[in-house]
Amino acid sequence: MTPGTPDFAFTFIEPGHALYAGELELRFRVLREPLGYTRADVAFPFEADSLHLVAHRAGTVLGCVLFNPEDAHGGRLFQMAVAAHLQGQGLGARLVRTLEAELVRRGFNHVHLHARAPAVPFYERLGYSVFGEPYTEVGIPHRNMHKTLGA
Numbered sequence: 001m002t003p004g005t006p007d008f009a010f011t012f013i014e015p016g017h018a019l020y021a022g023e024l025e026l027r028f029r030v031l032r033e034p035l036g037y038t039r040a041d042v043a044f045p046f047e048a049d050s051l052h053l054v055a056h057r058a059g060t061v062l063g064c065v066l067f068n069p070e071d072a073h074g075g076r077l078f079q080m081a082v083a084a085h086l087q088g089q090g091l092g093a094r095l096v097r098t099l100e101a102e103l104v105r106r107g108f109n110h111v112h113l114h115a116r117a118p119a120v121p122f123y124e125r126l127g128y129s130v131f132g133e134p135y136t137e138v139g140i141p142h143r144n145m146h147k148t149l150g151a
């Protein structure tokens with residue numbers, strides 16, 4: 001962090017929270033607009049059942065990551081995004097580590113995700129492993145990855 005620059009706040013929110021519109025806007029800008037999708041394509045069917053972690057500063061959402069619990073032990077990490085001008089500065093890693101700590105606190109021990117091919121090294125740095133064959137999702141190459149928390 002640059003001296004004098006306020007750090008981010010990390011907050012778990014639900015749809016309806018004052019920061020949720022900012023979260024959706026970030027997800028649209030970072031994850032959907034570059035692929036030619038519209039704002040209507042941002043929300044997932046399990047939006048309300050998921051954990052939403054946002055990194056924010058002065059009311060602006062600058063990073064987010066979501067987790068959909070699939071059973072009592074684990075679920076899927078999805079919609080991982082950092083504002084373009086802040087990528088590569090450690091915020092994505094902080095979001096994943098903050099989410100994982102909360103998941104452990106809640107008794108989850110397994111996380112899986114659909115990684116875009118360019119993001120695979122990012123998740124590998126955080127202890128995730130590729131499994132299965134490559135596939136295409138939202139028109140781009142993906143790999144399945146997973147991690148056992150606390151291992």
Ligand SMILES: CC(C)(COP(=O)(O)OP(=O)(O)OC[C@H]1O[C@@H](n2cnc3c(N)ncnc32)[C@H](O)[C@@H]1OP(=O)(O)O)[C@@H](O)C(=O)NCCC(=O)NCCS
Pocket residue numbers: 030031080081082083086087088089090091092093094114115116118119121122123125
């Ligand atoms: C992928 C993304 C979430 C990563 O967040 P970030 O804040 O840019 O990443 P960080 O700065 O926290 O990187 C953490 C580590 O991963 C490494 N890393 C990040 N992206 C990488 C890449 N594409 N290739 C290789 N290493 C990468 C960093 O060098 C850093 O390594 P270090 O621990 O040795 O310092 C972010 O770049 C992003 O939003 N990208 C566009 C959307 C996207 O692809 N989301 C993922 C969908 S699956």
